[in-house]
Amino acid sequence: MAKVKKIIKNIKVDADRCSGCRGCEIACSAFHAEPKYSSVNPARSRVRVITHRLQDIWLPVFAGEYTPTECAGRDIYTIDGKDYDECGFCRAACPSRDMFKEPDSGLPLKCDMCEGEDEPLCVKWCLDGVLVYEEREVWVEEDSEEKKQEELDIGLGSLADKFGLNQLKDAMARMTTKE
């Protein structure tokens, strides 16, 4: 099977260097404001510094996938004597917490690595060197037709879950008419 080159974008998080200033949240929310930089609101940020000050926990976590259901159990990690609770390192926007949701609409947020910029804005505005951006190239197998079909099914399935099959059909019909 053919291999294709893919760029993997990484933000390395050196949490030990974090001093908890939340500059990353400010930069992120300003960059994603509409129009760009017109407002600031850490509650809209796609990176959040999870803080348990007296426990010495300052942990930047990035918004990942949306999930419609919360986990049945909650994880607590104990690392180096510190308890990382409330789902610790989980990046999901999920019903169990407010994090990574637009505060007014409740719609999920997801880090997009500030597509189009040289580096994500949170990295640029972190002067403590906590966040370091790197890109690396990997060769991966090109997706097979079956794989693509499987992705399409999953994608449509989740839209149907969220909006209902009827709304999805209507939207499809509208898109077809436009084309």
Added chain:
Amino acid sequence: MRYAEMGYHLEVDVATGNIEKVETDPKLTELYLGGLGSSVKLHWDRVPPEVKPFDDENMLIFSGGLLCGTPAFSANRTVVTFISPQSELLAYPMMGGFWSAELKHAGYDKIIFNNKSPELIYLWVKDDKVEIRDARHLAGKGALEVQDLIRDELNEPNAQVAAIGQAGESRCFTASIEQGRSSASRLGGGAIMGDKKIKAVAVRGTGDVHLADGAKFFELMEEVKDYINFRNTNPIPDVMTILSGIGSPQEMVHTDEKWHTESFAWGNARNRRKSFWTEDIEKSWTSTQIGAIKRLISCYNCPQHCGALIDAPDVPRYMMKCFSKLTYGMAAYVDNLDFSFNIVQKAQEYGVDGFSTPQILAFAVELKENGILTDKDFEGCPPDEDKEGRFMWLLDRLAHREGIGDIIADGTYWAAKRIGNGAEEYAHNNIKKHEQLPIKLGMLDPLYYLMYTTNEKISITQIEGNWPQAAFPKMEQRERFVEDWPQLPDDKFKQWLLDWEPRGEKSNPHFPTPPICSEIVDWMEMLHNIDDALGLCAGMASFCLKPPYHINNYHKLVSAATGMDVDQEELKRKVNRSRNLHRALNNRRGMSRKDEKPPKDHWRHRFPELEEELLTTYYTYKGWNHDGIPTRERLHELDLDYVADDLEQRGILINGEGQEDHQEHQG
């Protein structure tokens, strides 16, 4: 749409429980900016000079600054204003931390408290939802522990809480307001909260703060960011380490305390110990500090790390900043740094000012040593040789106002008055009834003379910062310093620094001359007032040498953030307006030239005539009359005719100028 500011105040009457969200007049910001500037205007309008600190009418304002909540680095100050129980003037202690940004995101520029609650309460602000909640179950809790108790009971881990401890509840005149690793400490704001029975103010905000020209604002911040990075990697040469960087004095980072421990006075601001910093002390203090500091931490959106998480032996974890590391130990004559990390935790829980309080405790010790206080006053106190235990015991009494604590809780000035019997001589380190840094020096310093005596802040850090504390001994050092100094308002300042010598004709006290001193001090004071209106940390602006924010870039930030078209001159005018209003407010409360005095023993070598000349020259430069009251002409220039009218009606200004006796004196 309002930019940078939210355009709303929250007016809370804690007696009736009435809460109103009031839209503000944009003119208030146009005239006075935000933070301290607009708060002063509200106090002028609403609090008549007859109001005493513990009257119902002593309004208490918590204010963010104009740039708090914007992406401006270090714009995180909360300024608390009230009539101080200690000075009986308008006080404005400030704190960093995370509270002011949270308030802005909740949709408010200020919270204004009026009247007194019948029972202990706390205010909970979550965006549009605001409620007064019962706090009776939190009575007697520490100012730090109560913050977590409130977050827990609200189930709001991201709420920011400003709270008082036992000292505030018992209305100690030096009670502080604590918030995370920060506190608004000076002049007794905690006592006013306690008097109004407000245990805490908790806020959580999830709304937007808008910028008029966000792209331009970020462009400006890019320049500021580059300069911060430059300064953090290029400390200023030829000055003490503590002055070489930016941010608050880096007390959590630096372990070398030779300068502080040998230059500042120990005990009740009495003696310097010029050979204190031995090898043994250095070894023990360094190991104690490094062992106690778990992590260096920042305030909101600040790249500096002026605070630290403290994990000291047998002490609950807490966060410390700045100079309290030394104040208690030095006041108690305790040579062991462990004691400091221990007592500061307790002092923060009680919620007391870390500058005044140690001096008050040392004052009590001195009164006992001199027979003015007796064994009976100290009944139950550990023996004299247990200096640590004695200080802890006194701190406990003070915070709860028990026994002798009830008297010393009023601060050295008022306590001495109550004790009598010569105690006044021991309350020797005050300006306007407020305890000052324990510094006792040789030669009168004309710049510091003006800073100490005339500024409305009435406390260290006064208004110092941008001008070097001492002349450089060598010309090449001076040349190096002035070479790259874009923060100056005018290039002529460079020549003054080049001319300034550590000794001889062109040195203290005669150089800088009174006119030059006036310009330098006025410039430095203005920077502090701008910071306090914008909510910028002085550590990144007015309080350090060659800072990222200065007179040549503030106005650009204000314009891009707010959409007001403000040039440098207009910014100066706005801040001069609130500065003069503040002065007039305090004049209306009785303050004048007679009160503008440094402690008698601050310098060994004093020059009464020169000091008078300094004061008169500076007053004239400021547009104030001989008594230190703004003239009608000055007030008119600043659109403050209504203030001149008021001062005239009250007989404080006569014919727009000085009082009659003074005019005769001049004639």
